[in-house]
Amino acid sequence: MSDLTIVLRSLRTRMFSTLVVVLLVAVSAGLLLAILSLRSAGERAFERGTGNAHLLVSRDGSPLVSVLNGLFYANPPKAPIEQAKLDELRASFPWAMFVPTAVGDSYRTFPVVATAPDFFSKFEPVFGEPWKFAEGRAFDTSFEVVIGSGVARETGLRMGAKLVLTHGSGKSREGVADEHAHEHNEYQYTVVGILAPTGSPHDRALFTDLTSCWILHAHDRFEREGTHKTVTPADLVAEDKVVTGVLLRLPSRDNAGAPPALASQYDRLRRDGSLTVAIPANEVQRLFGIVKSIDVLFLAMAAATLVSSAFAILLSMINSMSERRRQVAILRVLGASSMRIFWLVLTESTIIGLVGAALGVFVCGAVLFLSTQWLLGAHGIMIAPELDARSAVIVAMGTTLLAAIAGIVPSVLAYRTPVSRNLRPIG
Amino acid sequence: MSSDQHPALEIARLNFRYGDRGFELQLPALTLGRGEEMLLVGRSGCGKSTLLQLIAGLVDPTSGTVKVAGEDIHRLKGAARDRFRGRSVGMVFQTFNLLHGFSAIENVMVAMLMSDMPKADWQPRAEALLRTLGIERLDAPAEELSVGQQQRVAVARALACRPALVLADEPTASLDPENSANAVRVLRDACREQGAALLVVSHDPSLEAHFARRERLEKLAPSAGSEAAA
Numbered sequence: 001m002s003d004l005t006i007v008l009r010s011l012r013t014r015m016f017s018t019l020v021v022v023l024l025v026a027v028s029a030g031l032l033l034a035i036l037s038l039r040s041a042g043e044r045a046f047e048r049g050t051g052n053a054h055l056l057v058s059r060d061g062s063p064l065v066s067v068l069n070g071l072f073y074a075n076p077p078k079a080p081i082e083q084a085k086l087d088e089l090r091a092s093f094p095w096a097m098f099v100p101t102a103v104g105d106s107y108r109t110f111p112v113v114a115t116a117p118d119f120f121s122k123f124e125p126v127f128g129e130p131w132k133f134a135e136g137r138a139f140d141t142s143f144e145v146v147i148g149s150g151v152a153r154e155t156g157l158r159m160g161a162k163l164v165l166t167h168g169s170g171k172s173r174e175g176v177a178d179e180h181a182h183e184h185n186e187y188q189y190t191v192v193g194i195l196a197p198t199g200s201p202h203d204r205a206l207f208t209d210l211t212s213c214w215i216l217h218a219h220d221r222f223e224r225e226g227t228h229k230t231v232t233p234a235d236l237v238a239e240d241k242v243v244t245g246v247l248l249r250l251p252s253r254d255n256a257g258a259p260p261a262l263a264s265q266y267d268r269l270r271r272d273g274s275l276t277v278a279i280p281a282n283e284v285q286r287l288f289g290i291v292k293s294i295d296v297l298f299l300a301m302a303a304a305t306l307v308s309s310a311f312a313i314l315l316s317m318i319n320s321m322s323e324r325r326r327q328v329a330i331l332r333v334l335g336a337s338s339m340r341i342f343w344l345v346l347t348e349s350t351i352i353g354l355v356g357a358a359l360g361v362f363v364c365g366a367v368l369f370l371s372t373q374w375l376l377g378a379h380g381i382m383i384a385p386e387l388d389a390r391s392a393v394i395v396a397m398g399t400t401l402l403a404a405i406a407g408i409v410p411s412v413l414a415y416r417t418p419v420s421r422n423l424r425p426i427g
Numbered sequence: 428m429s430s431d432q433h434p435a436l437e438i439a440r441l442n443f444r445y446g447d448r449g450f451e452l453q454l455p456a457l458t459l460g461r462g463e464e465m466l467l468v469g470r471s472g473c474g475k476s477t478l479l480q481l482i483a484g485l486v487d488p489t490s491g492t493v494k495v496a497g498e499d500i501h502r503l504k505g506a507a508r509d510r511f512r513g514r515s516v517g518m519v520f521q522t523f524n525l526l527h528g529f530s531a532i533e534n535v536m537v538a539m540l541m542s543d544m545p546k547a548d549w550q551p552r553a554e555a556l557l558r559t560l561g562i563e564r565l566d567a568p569a570e571e572l573s574v575g576q577q578q579r580v581a582v583a584r585a586l587a588c589r590p591a592l593v594l595a596d597e598p599t600a601s602l603d604p605e606n607s608a609n610a611v612r613v614l615r616d617a618c619r620e621q622g623a624a625l626l627v628v629s630h631d632p633s634l635e636a637h638f639a640r641r642e643r644l645e646k647l648a649p650s651a652g653s654e655a656a657a
Contacts, residue, residue, distance in 0.1 A: 001536040001549060013528040330524045333483065334584075335513015335541035337506035420480045423520060 007347045010327065017316045018352065025356025028309040029399045030363025032302040036391045037368055039295050043288050049200040050280035052124040054262055055248040057089065057269060063278030064287060069103065070245040071280055072201045073111040076104045076168060080242035089246060093265060097122040097249035102213050104244060105165040110151050112165055112206045114213030123247055125198040135159050136193035142212035146193035150203035161191045165216065184216045214240045306399060310406040313349050317410035328414050329422035338415045345411040346404060353403020357396035361387065433497025435459050435592040435624030436482060441491035443481055452477055454648040459592070464615060464625045466634055469644035475628035478644065479594045483516050484508045496591035513541040517585030517623065519614065521597040523577045525569040531557060531580045532565040538587040556583040560617060574602065578610050586621045593618050595627040604633060611637045
């Protein structure tokens with residue numbers, strides 16, 4: 001038997017309202033913690049997805065769209081870069097990496113990236129982390145395909161599996177699989193490699209060579225012209241040999257940081273009005289600059305929820321004052337001082353805050369788990385939010401303090417409870 | 428004189444005025460010896476309960492002194508008075524006022540928690556008191572006990588800290604005549620066994636047969652419950 005027993009019994013007597021308020025505090029604290037954890041993890045995850053490309057050239061509407069389409073596979077780019085322009089670009093500078101990509105086809109809504117062999121030898125999906133094959137190898141010839149780890153997991157495709165590609169994203173306008181999408185049934189691909197997870201959107205893509213991609217589209221061209229034939233590389237014309245983007249890397253001594261020539265090359269390429277040039281890392285920063293104001297809004301909303309949960313503590317304790325007054329009067333008769341009553345009630349609200357904050361850490365864990373699974377599943381973005389111990393301690397302390405502050409008014413009311421009136425009326 | 432040599436209760440020139448209605452209670456003198464029993468009867472509204480609250484130090488008199496075991500309770504302030512009350516005065520109420528959500532034994536131990544009784548004594552004393560009063564289900568929640576059992580727990584709680592004085596406010600008002608007699612017997616026996624003086628206030632004349640010392644408040648305090656002089 002101790003003062004804490006009295007406090008806990010008092011909470012147990014009002015079990016339902018105590019549980020509701022504790023859960024409210026837990027959800028509020030958990031959301032605040034989760035948003036704090038996700039905001040930095042999200043930024044890290046997007047930075048991770050930009051890989052080691054210094055520049056991305058395309059014909060998308062803006063550099064940001066170019067990065068979202070070219071590296072995060074948000075949508076298939078619409079405007080192609082023709083072979084002549086590609087050759088001009090390749091010859092314009094001694095690039096350390098020049099990897100053309102053509103994004104447009106899909107397999108069961110997963111984007112297919114047609115690219116050059118350098119994609120696996122020079123491009124790193126995550127800076128400093130080259131590709132690793134879980135099984136098999138990179139493609140050597142046409143109609144060989146390498147699949148990302150997410151694709152392997154979700155489609156069940158294994159080494160040697162045969163598949164056909166779908167023209168376009170394979171999604172309807174509503175973003176779901178389009179049953180009427182045109183499939184390139186005439187040409188079968190063979191899975192020759194399965195990539196190890198990278199924690200980037202590339203995990204949810206398939207990779208094949210440019211020539212087979214061009215053959216598929218040349219086939220469509222022949223079909224439109226009324227010619228039915230098996231297309232070979234010899235049938236390809238300049239019109240077929242287009243790409244949607246080029247990943248560029250400038251030579252640098254230490255392989256880290258931006259090389260001095262980046263700014264000048266960026267400016268030079270931007271002067272070509274037919275191209276859209278993006279520095280992927282900068283675009284991600286810009287994206288987060290835009291998102292940040294919304295982010296602050298979310299944080300403010302979570303904080304407001306936490307404050308409102310403190311009001312819930314206040315209201316629930318005030319509502320219980322009528323039954324509490326009798327208990328207070330009994331304790332006073334038994335020898336409890338007014339100050340002791342004050343602390344008993346304040347401890348009650350503080351415990352609600354403390355338990356709510358502790359549960360909030362679990363709520364945060366659940367929110368982070370669900371959101372990371374959803375982001376990985378839906379967008380291939382692997383975020384690794386870490387529950388920052390400092391944030392957790394600050395939020396827990398803040399929550400407990402708020403709960404204690406919310407308990408001041410009921411504590412004062414309990415302190416001032418007239419004993420005689422609450423035992424039996426005078427007279 | 429040691430505190431044990433003082434009477435359990437000494438009231439002198441007590442005057443209490445209250446509220447807009449001009450309630451007034453004037454009690455020139457009242458003494459209750461150690462271990463003595465007394466029944467104080469009076470009509471409803473004459474100030475019996477108010478007198479008990481004055482004795483317990485729950486309300487302050489306009490003038491006069493109330494000494495419990497030789498200590499003027501109203502000269503003590505704040506927490507010191509509360510501690511003294513917890514130690515020296517036990518109270519039994521008409522509705523028992525047990526703490527809901529607490530077991531029988533916990534209700535008794537709460538009283539000990541509020542006093543300065545050594546913690547090691549709490550459990551054995553609470554168990555002994557309750558068993559003496561015929562309570563076997565020590566861990567049963569108070570609200571699940573019968574009315575008679577609740578009354579015994581309330582008596583045990585009042586005696587928990589070995590008080591010099593037990594005040595009982597209409598302890599039989601919610602009981603039928605048969606249980607009422609039993610309740611008074613339990614209360615008297617328990618106080619006698621613990622050496623506590625007992626002051627029972629009631630408007631029930633049937634209790635008079637149980638007490639050798641009986642007083643009417645209106646006789647002790649002729650102005651009890653009257654309109655105060657302007």
